Amino acid sequence: MVERSEALMSESVDKQKEIMEKYDPDSQVRQLSGWLAKVAFILLLAFSVFQLTTSTVYPLPAQILRSVHVGFGLTLIFLLFPATKKNRVKGKIGWYDLVLSALSIGVGLYWPLFYDQIVMRAGDMTQLDFIVGALAVLLVLEATRRAVGIPITVIAILFLAYAYWGRQMPGFLIHRGVDLDTLVQAMFFTTEGILGTPIAVSSTFIFLFLLFGSFLVKTGVGQYFNDLAVALAGKRTGGPAKVAIFSSALQGTISGSSVANVVTSGSFTIPMMKRLGYRREFAGGVEAAASTGGQLMPPIMGAAAFLMIEFIGIDYWTIAKAATIPAILYFTGIWIMTHFEAKRTGLSGLPDEDIPDKKEVFKKLYLLLPILAIVLFLATGVSVMRSALYGIFTVILVGLIREEKFRKIYPIVFGAGFVAHAIYSVAMADSFSIVSSLIAATIATIAVSLFFDGNFKDMIDALVDGARTALGVVAATAAAGIIVGVVTKTGLGLKLANSLVSIADGQVLITLFFTMLAAIVLGMGSPTTANYVITSTIAAPAIILLGIEDLAAHLFVFYFGIIADITPPVALAAFAASGVASSEPIRTGVNAAKLAIAAFIIPYMFVLENQLLMIDTSFVELIWILFTAVSGMIAIGAGLVGYWYRKVEWYERIPAVLGGLTLIYPSTISDVIGISVFVILLGLQFLVKRDMIGKPVVNNRQSSSNA
Template sequence: MADKYKHESLSVEEQQKLLEKYDPESATRKLRGPISIVVFFGLLAFSIFQLYASITQSIPRQILLSIHLGFALSLIFLLFPVSRKSKKKNSVAWYDYIFALLSVGVGAYWPLMIDTIVNRVGILTPLDLTVGTIAILLTLEATRRAVGLPITIIAALFMAYAYFGQSMPGFLGHRGLNFEGLVNTMFFTSQGILGTPLYVSATFIFLFLLFGAFLVKTGVGQYFNDLALSLAGRRVGGPAKVAIFSSALQGTISGSSVANVVTSGSFTIPMMKKLGYRKEFAGAVEAAASTGGQIMPPVMGAAAFLMVEFIGGISYWEIAKAAAIPAMLYFSGIWIMTHFEAKRMGLEGLPKEQLPNRKEVLSKIYLLIPILLVIVLLMSGVSVMRAALWSIIGTIVVSAIRKDTRIGFRQMVEGLVDGARTALSVAAATAAAGIIVGVVTKTGLGLKLANGLVGLANEQLLLTLFFTMITSIVLGMGSPTTANYVITSTIAAPAIILLGVPALSAHLFVFYFGIVADITPPVALAAFAAAGVAGGEPIRTGVNASKLAIAAFVIPYMFVLSPELLMIDTTIPYLIWVVFTAFTGMIGIGAGIIGFWYRKLYWFERIIAIIAGLLLMYPEGMSDTIGIILFTVMLAIQIFTKNKGKFKLAES
């Protein structure tokens, strides 16, 4: 990090306060004494169990998921207070000890009773009913504490819908589930809490969270900042481009928009403000870029792992490959607009003396090898679990190249504990998401909502896409990435698929708009966190972030209308053409939104630039032709009138 900005970055304590305010996953107790040791070894045991299960792959699915759930629930009740305003923030309340013990019992029930449960074939004993009910209640409460209220409310409403099905109006009506049937579905089948979402958490996601924790131990987070500074710091509006570049890199290992904002934003936002960017704009750049980290392959906020299971018949590598071009266009759009804003304000880059030594930075480029290793392994057909395991080993080996990045035994143990800690909220979120999926599967709600959306749109694709976009944004508000995707893919994606859209395009469409909820007011957690770092006004920061992330509102329509953008059934020449026109279109849209190109734009020029950009981004021959003509004319006018002394047209 450049020395000049060290004192302006937020301290670790300030970062933690912001995280606790906007990110429920970070609002944990600061335990001391014997209970802190119990929790430490509990987290360590959680990671060791998951590694053993992944390496041997010998544990039956229901037992694996039950133990995974038991670990997560018990540790959540010990680590997360009943509320953020709780007076017992640094000690465990008596009732949380009870909840933790009940969670251990819930986790042990399937391993101890699996033979009798399977032999009874869905017939519940009073003990089954009691344990299942406790499991549901503990899951909802743990989710509320570790993830937040929105997904907890949605899961509870879905269970209410399943129970009161006969009272539902119109097409929403169904036979309904009695209490025993509801408990049976939620805990004693593979369709509820112990369903596909939790399975993905217990296998793929946990290993990649461990991979991320080990990467952090090498110092790769700070290295991302230094690399971004050395490559982009001297460019026009340098700090903003550093934020974009750094957040794109952070997104390869981060599973949270808010955490990305606070960690990298505490470094980049002060630099942007010092250079001359407005507080709300500086916060918006970081919020938009950090949110984009969730759509950046290979990890994609862990949603890619869920897509493999939800879509079926598709490999993880195909999903990561399909998401690559849209992600690059997204970050290109933010880069273009920050460039035009810097030009409009007359901002330059950082002087050379305020940047890290490029040779020193490049000497640590080996820290990126584990990330490249993941990509290479997945390309070569290695399973996701094996790729994650080998990448963890690769991280340890690569870290040994230099003493200051080396992971010793103590760092390994800390990495195991940190990875398990990060996995707690994911496990809770996916368990609650399993409730939603279970209800949808049992009642056929997904198809009913899909038919409802399509009917409302009169079977028009663009109108259906619009309604699905609104639905996904609303459902995504306040939900973490994994739960966000489960909800939107279960409720919203079927509507698009009904109209013949490829499943991958449909799932990525709802995923994008679910993620965009993090920067879309009124519930824009990433934007609010960035405003906290920048000292700006939250709603205004969210509005600015939404403008900067305009690509995220346009690109999903593009890849639904033209799946070639996802590298589906396309040729290289056509793909190059689509990417070229899309990138050119982003220049026009960016110039129109910012109001500056080679000079300040008149209001009608801004409208023309945006129209030209949208036409270029729409994948169709006639629209591309008109868009290129408009873009070329606008570009020519800009070039020939940029000298205000020669042309009155260019007056500001």
């Protein structure tokens, strides 16, 4: 029995790996062996150590930090990512990959080695500068093609072509053109190109939060999310689907990839849903919609959210707070629709033997402390970078607490470390800081654990895995920097924004619709970070020109860039879910998009009425907005699924959807209309149900063959 279980587990892991490699470019790596594997391991570890060091005790000038960050990323990408899928042969690497890696090291070290000379030249490039700058652009494009995919690479190349051949462009796109020297200089020797804002965010906030997620995985928090979800939601109507929603929302805090989230949590939830009678396409759709929404869920959203800090110039806590209600409505919508689907098809919750012991699960609630710590740090005004660092310390501490043999000694060591640091601060006449003392106590505890146990393999693995996860982000943000550099140099952003507003004839809804299409199309096959950079520099200004709040405009394009992962015809998260569910990909994508209908509605609502973003809203207004919006989602879910307390007839479904929309939109008139429709439909549900006593109201046609 044990051997069979292990065989099934091995088979599941192999399938996960196969699906990840098919749909997630970040996973399409070669398996190195021998000395090359050791070199890659050392470089990945060095990458993480470099980032932690420069974030704490040894800060570097911006250009040096970003250049080395890019150099590490490019070097490792050419070692780990093959030129083509056919070249992914275990342990083998082409000579040209070694050459490209060596050139990447040179590019990464150029700024540190010649920093003073480059700054003193103030824009005057030497021949060597030109060669290195041009090489940097070419290496970034090739690394992006390998690690991220072709779409974003082609877009970056088109933008470079537009900059160079500006005089030949038609109509409003024409500009005086940028000569080759100026283009190369802008791309690598200013902070407006490759070393611009996107890479700045990648080399600070994003990398540290990826490390935070990596440490969480090693601590076992990912598995705990699944256990907690099953304990809380497993017994409810349609329990497996609700487990998928709950666990995927939590998994989104430690995974920046929709596809990775689908495969890791979906390998657990999708078979469970199929076993209890859910259609394959519906099971895959639930997981894809929930996993994609993980990037929308505060406090730790997708990597693109950190770019907003620089692009809009506001703190991260304000962004996370504004995104809270839309995220709640997103997952509430999926939860409601899966509930109604389960009732319509007569699906129950999980059997008792599949539910873990709640007492044992709740005993481990301390595993959520790192996420709560991040929220606390952000809410109290600690910077994003410091919050991530403190979060990593908290994860390590929680991981140590899990070791039963050290549970007694760790609190003593931690307390002693805290008191010792506090006394030292007072004795040295330094200002006492609780946070500093907590960090000192954590470091002391880690040091003691390493001394007694000597096993810090998990810590090293977390550093290596975090760096590996960051490679795709490095490539995407470097390529995005090229795009931003061209937009800045040519003024393309304002031209396109004015053009978009002109085509839409100044109509807000039409402009929003065109912007949504642009974000979804650009997001098909592109990472969220790159998609957001493009749409925020090209499409978001069009919305802002119409007088819309900056934060609302940027969240609008952010949402639709993420939702592209579940929008057919190219819906990578849905396709990955179909691989796990063995379902038809397009139908799975359609189911996912239908379940995530809130994500296609709510952005319009919060752009038109900023109260959904908690902007200029009182507590009482906030409660009312939540009540009406959730009621609206219930009505929309009933209308789309066709079931509430009983079957919803076709002539009831249209008013249900329209009434739900008016409830989501926060205004007095729309609320009155929506509540009236809601009450009437609810009354009809109970009145008709009384007339149908004794008649079957469900049609449980699902068969066990779906499993």
